[in-house]
Amino acid sequence: MKLSEGVEAAIHCALVLVGMNEGATMPGAALAEQFGVSSSYLLKHLNALVAAGIFESVPGPTGGYRLARAAEDISLLDIVLAVEGPQPAFRCGEIRQRGPAKLPASAYAKPCGINAAMLRAERAYRAALAAERLSDIVAEFRTEGDPRSVAASCVFVARHQRPQKSISTKR
Amino acid sequence: MKLSEGVEAAIHCALVLVGMNEGATMPGAALAEQFGVSSSYLLKHLNALVAAGIFESVPGPTGGYRLARAAEDISLLDIVLAVEGPQPAFRCGEIRQRGPAKLPASAYAKPCGINAAMLRAERAYRAALAAERLSDIVAEFRTEGDPRSVAASCVFVARHQRPQKSISTKR
DNA sequence: GGATGGTTACTCGGATAGGAGGTGTCCGAGTTCTAAGGG
């Protein structure tokens, strides 16, 4: 069980975007430099967030990325599912009916108990992720985070954000 | 986010072993054939369970595998951690301090808020997995599972289990 | 007939190739700003 590293980068980027002004955008290259990753690689994950309806992308010299909706309405679950895909971590391969002792298909009508148990646990995981909202994490960072780190983040946002004059919802 | 397929096989094997008599063992080859997987491959995962103290292995012609402790004391979490490793799914790479805007190390003394949030969710996941005990899953299978499937499992166990310190019944 | 030593066959265990998915990088399509040229 391992989450891809892109999840971490995606969450960090989302938190940066939360701190921007309304309608402003930030280029992916600025985010990539801030976190020391390749811009082309980061774009790959940011595109997944755009496809999921969490981010919006604006092309052109003044373009970039921004949140598609309020930070209160974005949870860590949304980001994780956008990057990792909606499939559950546990996929039942139905190995119970792969052996030589074949039974009629009707004997396997009920779902596998193992699969049910694993999905129960995974539902708890997703519920916990859904409870972690971006707005809460940002608020916690601003109040309990190191003041120097908070100040540095504000400086970075103010330096690289680009106020958008005409809002285009085209993607 | 994807769990390895070995987890599914390991859980199935564990449930089979629950149905055996006290002290009896079952060869890995029988389990592999039952689930249609390569025995050499299955052994790899079973060894992980042995190393974790969940299974016990007995060498020799009458050897095989058996549970190391009562089914009530084995949870799905134990099996998942044994196969997948104890590391959490989310590993914080500390990309917050990888950018060009370096701050003194003291600014990063407090743990990353993102990491804390992800680990909170993962603790919920593990707690849910720990609540799923083998004994409960077996009981649910026996009462709510398809009768034909339950009977087939009992036949399989009776056919392949080998009582310890006794003459093996010739088949 | 009983004990004993050697043989056999079966088991687990670790070391070894193959393949899928994630990681990292490149170049191209599209859009907006800029600036020069003409009316």
Place this chain on the structure above:
DNA sequence: CCCTTAGAACTCGGACACCTCCTATCCGAGTAACCATCC
């Protein structure tokens, strides 16, 4: 002086290699049962 238009620069987007980890497999070490032999 103002409008038009061509150019250029910056942005995102998709397509292409590389690398790590999981999957799958082989052969060797060890052990208990079996059997022939000896007492």
